[in-house]
Amino acid sequence: MNRRQHHAKLVAVGLLLLGALSACVVGGPGYSRGGGEVYVGGAYESPGAVYGGWGPGYRVGPSRDDHARPDANAGRRNAPSIPNRQRDH
Amino acid sequence: MDLRRRTTRHGGCGSHASRSHRAQRHPGYLLTLLMAATAGAGVAAAASMDLPPLVQPAGTEHHVGKLVWADLVTPDLDAAKRFYGGVFGWTFSDMANAQDNYAVAYVGGRPVAGLLQRATPAREHGHPVWLSFLAVRDVDATSRTALAHGARVVFASRSYPGRGRQAVLRDPAGAVFGILASSSGDPADVLAEPGEWIWSSLQVHDPATDAGFYRAVMGYDIYDVPSDDSRRHSILSSDGFARASINAFPDDTPGRHPHWLGFVRVRDVASVASRAVALGGQVLLEPRPDRHGGQLAIIADPIGAPIGLMEWSDDGPANDSQQEPR
Numbered sequence: 125m126n127r128r129q130h131h132a133k134l135v136a137v138g139l140l141l142l143g144a145l146s147a148c149v150v151g152g153p154g155y156s157r158g159g160g161e162v163y164v165g166g167a168y169e170s171p172g173a174v175y176g177g178w179g180p181g182y183r184v185g186p187s188r189d190d191h192a193r194p195d196a197n198a199g200r201r202n203a204p205s206i207p208n209r210q211r212d213h
Numbered sequence: 214m215d216l217r218r219r220t221t222r223h224g225g226c227g228s229h230a231s232r233s234h235r236a237q238r239h240p241g242y243l244l245t246l247l248m249a250a251t252a253g254a255g256v257a258a259a260a261s262m263d264l265p266p267l268v269q270p271a272g273t274e275h276h277v278g279k280l281v282w283a284d285l286v287t288p289d290l291d292a293a294k295r296f297y298g299g300v301f302g303w304t305f306s307d308m309a310n311a312q313d314n315y316a317v318a319y320v321g322g323r324p325v326a327g328l329l330q331r332a333t334p335a336r337e338h339g340h341p342v343w344l345s346f347l348a349v350r351d352v353d354a355t356s357r358t359a360l361a362h363g364a365r366v367v368f369a370s371r372s373y374p375g376r377g378r379q380a381v382l383r384d385p386a387g388a389v390f391g392i393l394a395s396s397s398g399d400p401a402d403v404l405a406e407p408g409e410w411i412w413s414s415l416q417v418h419d420p421a422t423d424a425g426f427y428r429a430v431m432g433y434d435i436y437d438v439p440s441d442d443s444r445r446h447s448i449l450s451s452d453g454f455a456r457a458s459i460n461a462f463p464d465d466t467p468g469r470h471p472h473w474l475g476f477v478r479v480r481d482v483a484s485v486a487s488r489a490v491a492l493g494g495q496v497l498l499e500p501r502p503d504r505h506g507g508q509l510a511i512i513a514d515p516i517g518a519p520i521g522l523m524e525w526s527d528d529g530p531a532n533d534s535q536q537e538p539r
Contacts, residue, residue: 166284166285166286166287166329166331166341166342166343166344167286167341167342167343167344167381167389168286168333168340168341168342169340169341169342169470169472178416178463178497178498178511182460182463182498182501183438183440183446183460183503183504184412184414184458184460184476184503184504184509184521185412185458185476185503185504185505185507185509185523186412186438186448186455186458186504186505187438187504187505188505188506202436203436203438203448203450203455204436204448204450204453204454204455205454205455205505206404206405206411206412206454206455206525207402207403207404207454208404209402209403209404210403210404210527211401211403211404211406212403
């Protein structure tokens with residue numbers, strides 16, 4: 125392989141790596157990098173993505189009292205709730 | 214501390230070890246790798262980002278799986294501060310040593326979120342979204358476990374003085390989340406104050422598969438919960454407390470991307486949603502009652518970043534005695 129072919133090969137590999145790295149770093153949900161040290165400051169939704177999907181049955185939170193009603197859901201383990209202890213001020 | 218050497222150990226899409234080996238054998242590989250890394254990152258490392266500790270004074274509590282931090286990238290930091298300050302009452306502290314403008318949001322003196330100003334890259338056409346960070350004890354070990362279960366490392370483990378070590382992963386379904394091992398401990402397991410994160414929800418196509426992933430990686434206990442539709446919905450818990458939910462998309466509409474969504478506790482969802490609209494935001498999901506009896510809504514800030522609102526009254530059943538914080 126002569127010097128010119130070797131150089132071309134290096135450039136090609138470099139471009140491939142560049143593409144792969146870019147896809148990894150900013151493809152799909154992307155990442156901003158800020159600060160002196162590279163910092164992940166947030167994300168971007170994928171181009172064309174439909175953010176949402178909150179249909180009529182959308183219920184996301186825990187129940188308050190599942191663990192207080194052990195027979196609330198027969199046959200199910202009762203899910204715990206969130207911490208409810210007040211902060212010590 | 215040689216951050217770069219440490220943090221590239223699990224670097225990005227490939228194996229750093231194998232790259233280093235190849236670089237030693239073939240100096241030209243090092244050149245091409247340098248070209249790619251420089252162009253891909255687009256920044257040069259300089260002074261470290263001086264982030265505030267999560268907990269001051271530092272504590273010893275750790276609550277794996279708890280939503281402890283969130284970051285948002287935004288093209289107009291001042292506008293974002295006006296919006297989130299007006300909606301949630303957040304106060305802000307600008308980071309003086311950042312090359313980019315970065316502000317930390319506080320509630321009652323406690324840091325809850327970060328806002329980074331950065332123009333949306335031309336190749337990114339999607340809107341900004343909040344990036345949630347879940348607490349872990351060991352970022353590198355968690356990353357390895359996640360990789361072994363089909364995740365991808367999107368942003369490799371990296372340490373930040375005062376904050377701890379963090380990484381960003383993409384789960385097998387494509388939802389992106391951060392993991393953070395706080396060097397000052399995790400916030401106590403107490404009821405979130407209004408303006409603080411209270412809940413997190415993962416919306417996916419196949420909750421069962423994703424629940425298995427998060428159980429393996431984060432050690433969550435999984436509870437199936439009743440729902441109004443025929444789809445599976447689960448609660449993820451750790452330390453005896455509910456931390457998040459996994460919810461199925463109501464249908465398989467193309468283009469829906471699995472995502473995490475954080476919820477902020479508010480006193481009155483309807484009034485906060487109205488305030489958000491008055492400040493240039495929009496309501497994506499109108500207030501509606503949720504399982505716990507309180508209202509829930511989803512709004513978007515003026516640049517389109519969604520964020521959840523959740524009411525949670527102080528006078529609930531006492532699960533205080535369920536488990537004392539560690």
